[in-house]
Amino acid sequence: MEFEWSAEEATYRNEVREFLKAELPSDWGSKRQRPDSDEQMSRCKDFCGKLAARGWLTPHWPREYGGHDAPAWQLMVLGEELWSIGEPRGPQYMNVNWIGPSIMSAGTEEQKEYHLGRIAKGDVIWCQGFSEPDAGSDLASLRTRAERDGDDYVVNGQKIWTSYASAAEFCYLLARTNLDAPKHKGISIFLVPTDTPGLEILEISAVIGEHAFHELVMTDMRVPASTRLGPENEGWGILRTGLANERVGVPRYGRAMFQLDLIAQWAKEQGTFDDPEVAATLASAQAACEAARALVYKVVDERAKKQPPTPNASVARAAMVEAEWAVGEAGMVVMGALGLELDTVADDQFRSGMTAGVAAGAYEVQLNLIASMALDLPRS
Amino acid sequence: MDYELDPDQEQLHDAVNTLLSRRAGPARARSVAAASGIDQELASALASGGFLDLFADDEAGPLEAELVVEWVAAAAGALPIGARCLVAPAVIGGDLPTTVTVMEEHSSSPVRFGATSEAILVIGDSEARLVTPAPGATEPVPSLYGYPLARVSLAGATVLGTGDPDVARRWWQVALAAEIAGTIGAAFALTLQYHKDRKQFDRPIGSFQALQHRMSQLYVRQQASAWLAREAAFHRAPAEAAAASAAYAAQAAARACVELHQMTGAIGFTREYDLHIWSLRLQALRLEMGGVRRHSLALAGARWA
Numbered sequence: 260m261e262f263e264w265s266a267e268e269a270t271y272r273n274e275v276r277e278f279l280k281a282e283l284p285s286d287w288g289s290k291r292q293r294p295d296s297d298e299q300m301s302r303c304k305d306f307c308g309k310l311a312a313r314g315w316l317t318p319h320w321p322r323e324y325g326g327h328d329a330p331a332w333q334l335m336v337l338g339e340e341l342w343s344i345g346e347p348r349g350p351q352y353m354n355v356n357w358i359g360p361s362i363m364s365a366g367t368e369e370q371k372e373y374h375l376g377r378i379a380k381g382d383v384i385w386c387q388g389f390s391e392p393d394a395g396s397d398l399a400s401l402r403t404r405a406e407r408d409g410d411d412y413v414v415n416g417q418k419i420w421t422s423y424a425s426a427a428e429f430c431y432l433l434a435r436t437n438l439d440a441p442k443h444k445g446i447s448i449f450l451v452p453t454d455t456p457g458l459e460i461l462e463i464s465a466v467i468g469e470h471a472f473h474e475l476v477m478t479d480m481r482v483p484a485s486t487r488l489g490p491e492n493e494g495w496g497i498l499r500t501g502l503a504n505e506r507v508g509v510p511r512y513g514r515a516m517f518q519l520d521l522i523a524q525w526a527k528e529q530g531t532f533d534d535p536e537v538a539a540t541l542a543s544a545q546a547a548c549e550a551a552r553a554l555v556y557k558v559v560d561e562r563a564k565k566q567p568p569t570p571n572a573s574v575a576r577a578a579m580v581e582a583e584w585a586v587g588e589a590g591m592v593v594m595g596a597l598g599l600e601l602d603t604v605a606d607d608q609f610r611s612g613m614t615a616g617v618a619a620g621a622y623e624v625q626l627n628l629i630a631s632m633a634l635d636l637p638r639s
Numbered sequence: 640m641d642y643e644l645d646p647d648q649e650q651l652h653d654a655v656n657t658l659l660s661r662r663a664g665p666a667r668a669r670s671v672a673a674a675s676g677i678d679q680e681l682a683s684a685l686a687s688g689g690f691l692d693l694f695a696d697d698e699a700g701p702l703e704a705e706l707v708v709e710w711v712a713a714a715a716g717a718l719p720i721g722a723r724c725l726v727a728p729a730v731i732g733g734d735l736p737t738t739v740t741v742m743e744e745h746s747s748s749p750v751r752f753g754a755t756s757e758a759i760l761v762i763g764d765s766e767a768r769l770v771t772p773a774p775g776a777t778e779p780v781p782s783l784y785g786y787p788l789a790r791v792s793l794a795g796a797t798v799l800g801t802g803d804p805d806v807a808r809r810w811w812q813v814a815l816a817a818e819i820a821g822t823i824g825a826a827f828a829l830t831l832q833y834h835k836d837r838k839q840f841d842r843p844i845g846s847f848q849a850l851q852h853r854m855s856q857l858y859v860r861q862q863a864s865a866w867l868a869r870e871a872a873f874h875r876a877p878a879e880a881a882a883a884s885a886a887y888a889a890q891a892a893a894r895a896c897v898e899l900h901q902m903t904g905a906i907g908f909t910r911e912y913d914l915h916i917w918s919l920r921l922q923a924l925r926l927e928m929g930g931v932r933r934h935s936l937a938l939a940g941a942r943w944a
Contacts, residue, residue: 260648260702261641262873332640523943532943535936542935545942546887549880550863553870557862560642577859629858630851634831637846 268332275315275340282309283347295350295471300384300426303349307381310348317355317379324363324371325379331563335510335556343513350423352509354378354385358431361501362450365489370450374429388418388432388451388475395420396621398433399442399495403477405434405449412436412449412487414457414480422618424460424473427453437492448494449486457481467610502620503568511579511615512551515586518608519544522590525604531593540592544585551578570632573625580616580625587612642866651703655690655710663714665913671717676787677755678717682737685711691737694728701725705817705872709865712821715916717786719752721814725872727760729810730802731769739769741811742791743928749780751923753789758799760807767807770796785920809876811928812885812937816868819888819924823861823895826917830854830899850902857898860891882938889934892925 264272283306310316319334320326341348348355359378362370377383394401403416414434424430430451437445453460457480463472489497523541526532554575561569590605591598598605616622630636644652662681671678685691690707693699704724711720719740727739736757742750744763753759754777761768773795780788834845834854844850867884874880896918900907907914925931 260644260706260869260873262870264640520943523939527943532939535932538939539932539935541943542882542886542938543890543931545938546867546883546890546935549867549883550860550887553866554859554863556640557642557866560640563640564643574859574862577855578863581859623852626852626855627848629855630845630848634845634851634854634858636831636834636851636854637843639846639848639851 265332268336271333272336272340275337278313278315279340279344279347282306283344287344287347295423295426297426299349303347303351304382304384306347307349307351311379311381316348316351316381317359320355320359320375320379321363324359324375331559335559338510339513341513342510343517345517346514348381350384350386350427351378351381353387354383356509357501358385361431361448361497362488364500365448365497367485369485370488374450383429384423384427385429385431386421386424386427386453386473388421388430390420391417392419396624399446401433401435401446403432403434404438405436405447405482407436407484407491408481410484411481412484414449414451414477414482416477418475418477419463419472421473421475422471424453424475425462425471429453430458430475431488433494433498440492443495445492446494446498447491448488448497449482450488451480451482451486455480455482467613503572509619510552510555512548512555512582514611515551515579515582515608516545516548518604518611519548519586519589521604522586522593522608526593537593540589544582544589547578547582547585551575551582554578570629573628574633576620577622577625577629580622583608583612583615647698648703648706651690651693651699651706652710654688655685655707656714658684658688658690659710659714659716663711663716665715665916668715668717668916672787675755676717677719677738677752679738681716682718682723686737691723692728692735694724695732700873701729701875702869702873704728705813705869708814708817709821709824709868712818713825715822715825715920719756721818722760722811725814725817726807726810727758727769729876730760730767730807731800732802733800735769741807741814744793746929747790748927749782749788750791751786751788751927753777753787753791754779755787755789759791759796761793761796762804762807762811765804767802767804769799769801771799772796782923783919784923785916786923788923805878806876808928808937809878809881812881812934813868813871813876815924815927816864816871816884816888819892819921820861820865820868822917822920822924823857823864823891826895826899826914826921827854827857827861829913829917830903833903844902853898853902857891857895860887860894864888864891878941879938882934882941885928886931886934886938889925889931892921893931896921896925 317326318329362374391401405412405414430453432449432451435445436447457478459476461474465472526537531537558571558575587609590608594605662684694701694704708721708724722741723739726741727735738756739758740752740756741760744761758769758771761770776792777789782788835843837844867887871880871884906912
């Protein structure tokens with residue numbers, strides 16, 4: 260047990276910081292705007308192109324897919340630096356963290372050829388067609404139906420709460436291909452272009468979160484069987500492996516600490532930092548962020564040693580949600596009613612914190628997983 | 640980075656825990672509490688194994704010392720383990736008495752092991768002093784919270800050595816976090832087993848989601864408390880990391896004490912059942928040094944002032 264960054268890791272962090280200073284606009288991070296706006300998407304593609312050119316968009320990918328097998332700790336350094344300045348990759352972090360790897364593990368040669376190259380160049384946006392009106396935390400009960408018809412599948416159903424759908428070129432879509440099998444065993448994955456006829460994307464007006472939600476309505480949408488990822492009815496296993504990467508691939512505590520620093524700065528400018536209640540609230544949130552960081556590091560250590568996934572990923576995720584909530588609360592306590600104004604740091608963090616506990620596997624689902632897998636408590 | 644014990648640390652773990660399994664544990668804690676309140680025999684056994692002096696050991700260091708503090712706390716060892724293994728060596732160094740506790744000069748709070756330790760590290764404004772109080776200068780304070788407490792008068796105390804008070808405060812924070820992590824860990828393990836054994840409504844109470852979620856939340860807090868204490872010790876108690884470890888652990892301790900009792904029910908209130916051996920100590924640990932409020936102010940000052 261030891262907690263020192265290696266010389267290579269420390270050097271790498273400095274290089275990333277220098278790169279970000281040089282390549283990002285100086286007002287980046289302080290400028291709050293909708294992350295899925297056209298302007299933001301074009302900034303994000305531009306930035307990802309530069310990252311790709313530097314070899315840092317997909318450094319952890321195997322060499323045969325254009326990566327350089329970067330170690331898990333190096334990827335964590337990169338993620339921390341990017342998230343702590345507001346994640347300029349935008350939704351492309353999903354592409355590189357798990358959509359790409361899931362195509363590598365289950366895709367055909369044609370799919371790999373077509374998709375991995377584009378993801379690695381940084382000029383493509385994906386969205387996730389997961390949740391449905393009746394399938395949220397219980398995702399495997401999804402009902403969107405894909406029926407085989409010759410060389411095609413005909414898809415009917417509805418997806419909801421999909422972020423970035425209006426900006427996305429492709430959707431990583433889950434659909435049921437066998438109605439008779441147990442619910443986990445009848446699901447397949449499709450890599451669907453979002454301009455496919457029969458796919459309608461509707462924006463849902465929302466009061467929370469960093470970006471808008473969408474509803475995807477599929478009416479007799481016809482997709483070639485060649486868009487199916489992996490064998491028919493085996494999508495759930497492919498997805499689970501992918502989501503294990505999703506759960507800690509995102510060092511959200513970095514973003515939360517960045518926001519907390521802004522809140523503390525605001526308190527100092529307003530002369531309220533010396534109020535013990537203000538300082539204590541800020542510190543308590545900072546401690547929660549540090550706790551999340553330490554628990555994420557534990558998981559990265561397991562990854563670096565190529566150990567099989569453990570419930571520590573859920574432990575880390577739960578701690579990250581608690582940290583986001585604590586920073587959201589700190590913003591409101593520190594700014595008071597001034598935090599109600601649109602796009603203040605308190606407003607931004609409070610709404611982001613609310614979504615953190617719901618998106619990518621609800622907080623309560625993580626607690627369930629800890630109870631059953633880490634604590635070995637009997638099923639309820 | 641390596642979040643697992645290396646072979647030397649494994650060996651240390653086995654050696655210390657073999658010793659603790661023979662000489663510590665809840666039964667021993669009860670008998671010591673009924674007598675002097677401090678386990679001088681355990682302290683001597685740990686000292687003769689070299690386990691109290693790992694901080695400055697060439698083959699070990701502050702992280703190994705921190706691990707020993709966690710393990711002794713988990714075994715309910717009745718001695719000021721954190722002050723002796725982490726605070727005093729960082730501030731005074733050299734040969735130390737077998738039992739050393741720590742207190743603030745300008746505080747009226749009762750001192751853990753204040754009447755029974757061989758020496759006390761007194762943290763003042765401009766220096767920290769290792770002292771032996773004058774005869775009759777300590778007065779026991781009646782309390783049920785797991786440790787012998789005392790008021791200490793410093794008049795006539797003999798000074799054995801001096802050191803930096805800021806260093807002392809930072810290591811005291813790490814020591815508290817380490818003791819809390821070990822103490823919650825043991826109380827949690829007992830309660831987890833209870834959740835599997837105790838049946839109500841024809842099923843183990845641990846199958847109720849209302850309890851599962853609370854156990855999962857405590858597990859997150861215990862794990863994070865331990866990692867933050869270990870990291871802070873490894874990095875030699877930098878101001879921010881030390882304060883963060885104590886602030887987080889003190890909040891975890893407050894919650895664990897109340898929650899573990901609530902989930903255990905009435906049996907947890909009896910002297911016969913072991914939970915109180917650890918749970919009540921958590922109150923003393925989380926309030927020491929001014930508690931979460933003081934740790935938080937220290938953290939805010941270190942990061943943003």
